[in-house]
Amino acid sequence: MSETTTERLEVPFTIDGASYTALKGETVLEAALRNGYFIPHYCWHPSLSIAGNCRMCLVHTKPGPPKPQIACNTVVSEGMEVDASSEKTLTAREGILEFLLANHPLDCPICDQAGECDLQQYSFDHGRTTSKFSEIKTQRPRHDLGPRIRFNGNRCILCTRCVRFCDEVTGTGELTVVNRSDSAWIDVFPGVPLDNPLSGCTADLCPVGALLDSDWIHTTRVWLLRGTKSVCSGCATGCNVNVEAFDDSVKRMTPRENQPVNKWWMCDEGRDSHREATTDSRLNVARLDGQPVKHQDALEAALDLFSATPAAKIAYLTTGHATCEELHLLETITDGPGGVNYRPDGGAFETLDGFKLSADKNPNRAGVVAVLGDVDAGERVRKGIESGQIELVVVCDSQPGGANWDEGLVEALKGDVKAIVISLEDTWLAQTKQVAFPGLHAIEKDGTFVNQNGRLQRVRAAVSAPGDTRGELDVLQELGRSAGHFPRVLSAGGVFRRLAAASPDAFGGLTYRGLGAVGLPLAGAADQTPADKCQTYYNAGPVSRETRAQDEQTRVAVHRESPLGYGTVRGNV
């Protein structure tokens, strides 16, 4: 939409006497939001068709009828005078809220939407202080619409955002409105649960607490969550997410708007991807010959092993889950061949509006190509081990579930070859080889991933790692220091600077800080959208308006046992 705006004619109009310019064909609501004038709305969303059924965006227009009109479906005409804040308009708005709240249970204290609820916010901004309603409120059903979504009919305001999402974005059309008037509710068709790959987005879109993510429900409150702008590590799409944590544990992941990458959406699988970091099979202690030891003891053994082996006899193995920085460190500290394991393909999905959920479940496959260039699945490492040219293998395996190496390579690794393993999972390599260090999951580390379209994006640490986990960057730099590579400890940003200097073809001109919240395209990438075109100007977040506003703020961890302490800000840009 933004590409065509320059060609469209501009129409002058006024809101409350102030002059603005709309584009020809634009509605009052769109033009107001684009000019930074906020008109409250529920049912309108930039990705969905105009329904005009919440009536929240009522304004008076001149020329126009004497009655208020909905701003979301009124096209701006030349010289139009929009009245969005006179007493007449505010009374209309108040009346609408009164109707919306007529059958609303007002159970904010136990509603998980409270704190990011548009109904709560608009009631506070525009609503009446008291209710004139003395009748008995209607009761509508409460049930699960699908495996992920719980529906509470009493809270629903029938904006039909969820229904239109399933019709127009996923194209699956599970949801519909049943019955009429005050006994209407949202439901699925019999035998067809709401289980499309993006079903969690319906809960995000819901402006009230009618559709809630049952995965997250009843665990904490939104005002306690601290958001970290990161990237999902579930697949090569690289959806921009807000990793929301409280008490140093991730409670949920919600999408952030990034038009060329994930629009406003993210898949259900991605929402669950933070659970990979809390499995029982995780390695959370360093190991020396399979026995748990202190980090320092393991590090000393690893340094002895590393410095006793000539660099040419050291190979590395890694996965498509390693960040570009880790890949660069691996490549720098070893001179032998390298091998990469990729997670097998999973389900793909494409929405009608062009959001592509990738079948490639490796978040950094493109980064491997950009940093390491031509690298195989470990064939050359296997040959090196078998011919005795390789004496030490550095394994950097941050793939959830553990990398599934080729059979030949497994046989070779089971032999006499020594290995320093940095592993997310407690794999057989970590248990049997000389030294093993615990690795970090994507929600715990800083770095960069390159998505399927060549967009370089930052992941940010949202929570701390379990146990005495130092992470890949730390261990690899310690190893490199023994060979004179890294005179001082570098952060992910420092390693990236070296990477950009070492690979100017792909990373030239990019800075770690400059990647910002939405990332930047690599040279020659398929997606060349500049950062300022990644977000639309509608101030309509993927979750709701209020959450979008909260994304910009820093959420403060409030807990007496928080290792971060009260008021600590972490993980922001």
Next chain:
Amino acid sequence: MAGSHDHVEEALPPGKSFADRVYLPAVMRGLKLTVQKFFGTVTDKHATVQYPEVGIYDASEAERAIGHPNPRYRGEHILVKDEQGREKCVACLLCMAACPALCIHIEPEPTPPEWGDRERRPKVFEIDMLRCIYCGYCEEACPCDAIRLTPKFYTPTTSRTERVYDKERLLENNPAAQIPQRPAK
């Protein structure tokens, strides 16, 4: 106004009479009170009490039971139960949000399906009484009248961990239980 309360003695400015200027009558009035209280210990009209063996005021048995005559005194919390003996708390975490001392820690969980009348309850409800400043904001924030401050103040313990009250202890935090027991001889 102060004048409307009979029991309030107004502090008058020093007068101009001879008695006021020499201060002696006022001093004697004060000494009279001192002497009265001094001999009161002999005639069993104590100005002090043998705390904690007895309540701090010689009040009725019911008041003695809570150790303090003022029912509005803000002491330790209690989690209120409903008619069926379940906690009234729905784990909305508003007290946690209102708490200026950050001494409340709650982890919600869904209620058992047979409950029916509410969706969630606290799995963990802890108050760190050492951090608490007894301001009563939690009581004020609670939409369900599930947490209250009782006049209970007699709570010495021998360790810090005992001062972190869990849900069970808060539910049973009966102020009457603090009747000080006279040590056995």
